[in-house]
Amino acid sequence: MFSKTKASAGSIVNVITVVMTFISGGMAPLPESWVNSVGAFTLNHWVLQAVLKMMLHAEVSEILPNLLVLSIICLVLFSAAVISYRKVGYHG
16 A cells, blocks of 8 residues: 555565564563553564463463454454555455
8 A cells, every 4th residue: 555566565564573573572672661561552562472471371361361452453454454455446
């Protein structure tokens, strides 16, 4: 939706992935308060929390909130993809 070529779209996705990983604390240790406030808006944060709880053999009830947030984020992203797909007018 924001790029005209496949190469620039791939570059945009790669940049977004690296930025989200950095913000969530996946690349370098960041102050705990900063990661919890800003990182909570990234996919990486919620995936990391869910995986850590699974590795620590947490109960399913402790993992479900993380999975619920991931489901909501995925639903929003999927909706944005469907809307942009219709807006651009691809018909294959």
